[in-house]
Amino acid sequence: MDAMDDVDNLFHPSLEAALIKLDPEDGKQIMEYFRTQALLMKEKALLQASVRDQKKLLVENGKLKKDIEQLRSQLQENQRRRSAKALLSAAPPPSHTSPAPTTHVNQPAGVATNPAPPSSLDRRERQIRRRRGERKARPPSDSLSLGAEPRVDASRLDLRVGRILSVRLHPLAEGMSVQEVDVGENAPRTVVSKLGGETPLEELRGGRAVLLCNVKACKMRGVVSQARLLFCSTPDDCTELLTPPTGSTPGDRVTFLNYPGDPDRELQAKDRVWELLQPDLQVDSRGVANYKGCGFEVKGKGLCRAPSLTDGVIR
Template identity: 70%
Template structure:
């Protein structure tokens, strides 16, 4: 690079000048002061070496600053490209859904027969005799259907699916971890469940106007009572349900081993209540609320695990709070998350 070549040229020039200066200066100093000439020359040589090292250090600092600026620019470009890619993927998914949707059903009116094709009176009489009129019940049904169709036309009812319906169908067909609304929460208080000895009741701040109530189970090695004031990871778009008389509004994610050792999953240092936990390979938006009939959590939970380094991941993709780090288990490794 240019900085490296310039720093080398500066070093070479200083070395040559130092040599020439030392030869000529040493002869002059020894003439003026034979006794202290050697000490003066040592001082000059030391000062020259220090100047050279200072020049090299300044060149390396300039090179480091330039690299930092280039890295920041590359990171910004990568973020922009990632945003554009996500937008293109959303548009492509919406376009695919719209193209695969059935065409709107139009209400066809009864076919009209041209005047020149109308049967004569004799032919009409024979046709009526061959095909007797339908029963009164079937004629009533036809009239009801026609009247319902007319009412639908007047009200402007269309049987074609809307764009929002198609997008919602596309979101439901996508089953991956991006549908989970995972957030950082601060546990404000922990108490025993009044009606169940095997449960805790926690008040958790997840960055909203008020705290959420979370009911979680105890374990033989549970330390939930010691978590007051600490940060944790919560699933916030589960449907609120009543557990032994107390409504639970979120789910506390925990790392669990086969011998029922349970630890809460911790977010990275520097996280704040309300921070989203995201996944680099799954950039979609979470559902507003997970529907119990779709069983999204039940389908995704087997792939939520803690690896050998203690890092939480989904199919090898780490739990990440953007700009702050990865979510980890306090001490457990190679276990599941539930």
Template identity: 70%
Template structure:
């Protein structure tokens, strides 16, 4: 968000926090995220315009290098007062006609090859016009069962969970559940995990997934709860956003950061994205145990 922070004057953030102390910071993050998305879209559109301009220039260059149709010279007439040339004699070349230059031939050949190389990436330039979708279907969300919980060895603000997500081995997850979360109660419970984040070290411990929780401004945190009957490995889908998730979310695309402002718990306690609920097909919707009208992180 460093680039987005430069788009807003500090006084604007201060004024917003003064008007709405509870949700001001969240609103500001929402504005920053959308400002960054607008900037990236403008850069992409500028790149597409440059590619189109290059295609036009290459087309003009190829047209100018195309061979012109051969001209038909009239048959030479033999003067009456000159006898015909004997058989086998070669025609005299006019002294003022310049000999063909091998350098000119090589130069035309090299220009034609350069033109071919410039025109070749045309298919790639057209592919830039199709922007990748940025919606919740790109997230690999699954139901997981927390097998164990322990305190992070280097910090009290984090805990380490071993979670079964329906794979051959459990995943290690490092999370910031907050000091008010009862970690003993979490052991054996079901949770919602984001499984296609890139593995990373958090204070020396490798985290292989992300536990989704909801929280209020006073740091009260709860894990999202899958519907009754869910089992580890169940996919969480969205009715209005079909599609297969990414194999791994690329950090440079900032997919999670762009989607997070629209992940909310509504007034009924249902987890949703843009009004579409987190659903385990055939089993129901994911919910917050007690919280309502709060953000999912």
């Protein structure tokens, strides 16, 4: 942090004035080069901090796995004990008196002389089998409750870098606009957004943005929207598009170091993944977009950020 502040202090107006005085032709280009290098140093420091956080999370995950294994062993032991108790309680009590023999006079040969005990034994065996079946049916539900729940984190989002090819006002909705965006596919995607109120549309054309590409296509006031533009919003109602790092190209994936995994093919409305993740999608005090403190990263190229806003939410 102190190193970053020292880099920021280098760009004092007096330094720029001195460089321009020494070299009127190239002074401004030298200052711009210094600023670019300083931004790269900051992003490198942020990535290093993310690596340290990842190591801490790996240690915590190892501890959680051990705790889960202990809980699973305890559950299985408790289930075995309950099954044993159920079998003991279902066993017939010892009989101290023998049943009286039947007194049929003309009983044919080969017919059992005491049919009652076998039927009662059958009933008890059926009861024991039913109880065994109930006990055996419970462990799968317990194991599902421990480890089979689907993950809900930012790795399920298909975030990509896009370039806005064209932009126009929505013909039927005031305050909305329609963009054609290149996301590295054979054809551009049509996106309907709420940009276009205070944001000059001409400034959007040709710009780069971050898009959520695995949302279900839906019709918005007669125009089908095939993706979602991500932007930063602050409490005072200021908004601006998130921008990918310098050097990124349309179609580049935006990933999260601490949350690896492949995105869903399409986010299902019933799962409410976007709604569950949105409270943790934020822009921090440095303007860096992050999920639970883990930056939006284009591998090898840097982090996504809001151009000028800080301490906002991502929508």
